[in-house]
Amino acid sequence: MAKVTLQATQPIDQYIHLGSMLWSLGLFVLAIYHLIPLDTPVTWSVDWLGALNIAFSFYIDGLSRLFILLITGIGALIFAFSGHYLAGHPHRHRFFLYLHLFMLAMLGVVTADNLLTLFIFWELTSFTSYLLIGFNHAAARSRRAALQGLLVTGAGGLCLLAGVILLAQITGSFALSEILSGDLVIHEHPLITAVIVLIGLGALTKSAQFPFHFWLPNAMEAPTPVSAFLHSATMVKAGIYLLARLHPVLSEAALWMPLLAITGSITAVLGGVLALKQRDLKQTLAYTTLMALGTLTALLSQPGTAAVAAASIFLVAHALYKATLFLSVGAIDHTLGAKRFSTLFGLWQRDRLFAFAWLAAALSLAGLPPALGFISKEMLYDSLLQTSGTSIWVLCALLLANAMMVALAFSMSVRILRPSPTAVRTKFAFFETGGPILMALLGLWLAMAPKALDQAMRTLLATWGDTAASEIIPLGLWHGINPALGLSLVTLSLGLLIGRFHARLYRRLHRLPMVSFDRGWDHFLATFVRFAESLTDMIQTNRLSRDLSWVLGTLTGLALLIAWNAPAWPHWEWGPAPLKLWLIVILILAGTMFSLIAQSRIAAITGLGVVGIGVALIFILFGAPDVAITQLLVETLLVVLIAVALLNLPTLPKQTGIRWGHATLALATGFVISGTLWGITTQPLDRTLTSFFEQASWTEAYGRNIVNVILVDFRALDTFGEIAVVLTAAIGAIALLKDMRMRKR
Amino acid sequence: MNSLIYKVGANLLFGILLVFSIFMLLRGHNEPGGGFIGGLIGAVAFIVYALSENIAATRRVLRVNPEHLAVTGLTIALCSGLLGPLVQEGLFAGQWLFLGATETDKGWPISSVLLFDIGVYLTVLGAIIALVLEMERHL
Amino acid sequence: MEALLSGLIGLLFAAALYQMLSGHFLRFLLGLVMISNAATLSVFVAGRLTLGQSPLIPKGADAPLVEVANALPQALVLTAIVIGLGLFAFTLFLAIRAFRRLGHLNANSALPGLRPRKETHS
Incomplete structure (x- = not known):
């Protein structure tokens, strides 16, 4: 946290602080009492875009419930923590607003039924997390991190939208409840x-x-409670939620397994290695989150329900210990003013209860009994051992990653327990240490009395089929001596080995050349901007002829392409045309040619006048007296305006020969327009509106001139808008010259 | 323009065109015409006058600022549209009052629709006169 | 008839665009007048053509007795013509202003200060 000028804490802060906490807690309690006892999914729906068959609908099954509990429960503790952590910060109210919005968006993601509703909430979490990560907006690093997060997750969100639409095309429904219960084999x-x-x-x-x-x-730039929330129960878990949500329908498909297994394993190991490289506790925790996310992704790559069960328990365990650790780091940072590994020395002397919470979380991180992390790790190994084949590589990668977690937990615990000569009893704020202690205790309780969690897991698995849950053995710390226990022992010894040589490893890792994806991102962004600039320079030259050519060329090219691929051409029908019409057409063409080749301004305008009068004649010929009169009057006024304006304007430059390129482009565009218009006129015309106007004009609107009745009665709102445009154009034009007149003075 | 014939003719033409423009406006609902056409004819009338005299004289004849005329027109059109909601009907729904109507004769109709057309007339008239006068000022 | 007028409209568009492509703003204005004519005409033609019969209801009748011209596109076109005049006047004033400011109306020479180049991207 940057140092901020402290304002006096006002009573309203107390209300906001406690109110936010109680509201989130209320949701949590509501979820426990209202949702958990039900063993069937809950649905709720409001019509949204009826024409597109899109509803604002929600579907709450076991998976959603687990996430709701995590979000609201941890949310309540985060609010409790933030109120104290940010007390006196000038933008604390804004912070609470963002955090609320973020939490609600996240709840929307995990409860949405309609895939598009889900997408919208998904993007909302991206936006609100942008605001949260960039909360210290005065710092350039903070802004960069926020933008980076937004661009990466936003781009991903667009991919998701495309994927979701494709999925709906395949399954025929946007509703998750229908897709999940469908018998359609889509893989x-x-x-x-x-x-x-x-x-x-x-x-x-x-x-x-x-x-x-x-x-x-990079998102660590956010205030610590945000990081805690983002990492433990929200944001990054939205991706995991989506994978778990679609696991029943997509996990059988060929690409699912390799894609998720490979990225998950690499992320897990990479997260572990990078975590060992850090001295800053907050950064270390950030990388351990990568490890956890990799583990979850790799687990969800497996087709069986055993892996899903393991993932769900790991999800809870991770949320609890990660939130504990993050908030604890926040607390020591806030109270002791530092958050490096060395800050931990003598924490046991400072505050036993707080240190105990930290140790319990570290135990869970390492996956040792009696922490919840142990149960989840046993299940993880067990599920991966059940499935044969390539999962052995996943198993090896996750084992390595887990061993590195053991090493980190070891490093932390050693420092906490080792007495330090400088450490004295320290008073940590109740709101800051209360949450971590509560969560640490909860983790231990859930591990030792796993009945509640077991029940939640079985409800969750109901989505995977009625019999899915029965294959899973009840949760417990002790299942006898089995291969998973053996692997746990291997992990432990490997982890202790790494921990023993952590210092040496740290130096080695720092000498190791590593590709920085962060810098790669900068390069990518810079290249992208350069590309956009050069493209703009090419298309938008600020030279009229060239810019216009791009527009016309694109339009004509696309139209010709569509015409080329047209399945059928309309039937050509010339139709007889009266001689009068031919004469008018010839008159117009003559006027056009005259104005084209004219070298003087007056001649060119005369040509235009001929064209305008010819057009008016066409209107007269085809029964449009109102339009014809208007056209003639406008033509008159146009001539007056131009004639006056010409006194203020230069003469036309001399035309030398025909500009063949422009002529070709213009003719091609004209050809396309002719073809389109002719194609339109060969199609049958829907005269519903016209016949309504003809019938109602006299009987309902008491007017015999149908055109005028349409203008002033049936479509009066349109006409109103149009005269407003006329007035606006006039005011704009006058302002252009008036401004000049004033400057001259 | 310093032609006596044009000046005398223009004065005459100005009056005729102005009367004709109002005639076109009023008959517009049943015969070709209406606010747009009337407004354009009215604008032509004033331009004829402006060409024979000068801008100052035209402004004097007009008495009000043409921009104000246009804005008034737009306001009238808007108000006529707001009559509909007043009697719990749609925005811009036409309202009719037939004065002295009998079984066989519709009497003398007064309507919000005519009011709207007058608004259109004034807006078009004012906007175009304003444009032309501003342009001539820069000669 | 529709086919003939479609052809005419295409040619009008082509001539107008040729003028607009010339790069001189005065020719661009000439093209603008012509292209508005072509555009109004194309809306009119798209509503189909009926020879002679105006969309008026004769006295004593409740609706037109014979098939009359399509009134809807006429209404649309009528306002479009008036708006076209207003927008043309605006462009004309813009041309006058540009000429006074720049001393020429060549739209193919880069105008000063249109786009700030090389912003710093952070």
């Missing part, structure tokens, strides 16, 4: 690869998976 559909890639991109960018992982550590 052999030819478009399924595209769906998985697009939705995968959305989820992987959101969950900061390799190679998009770089935005997450």
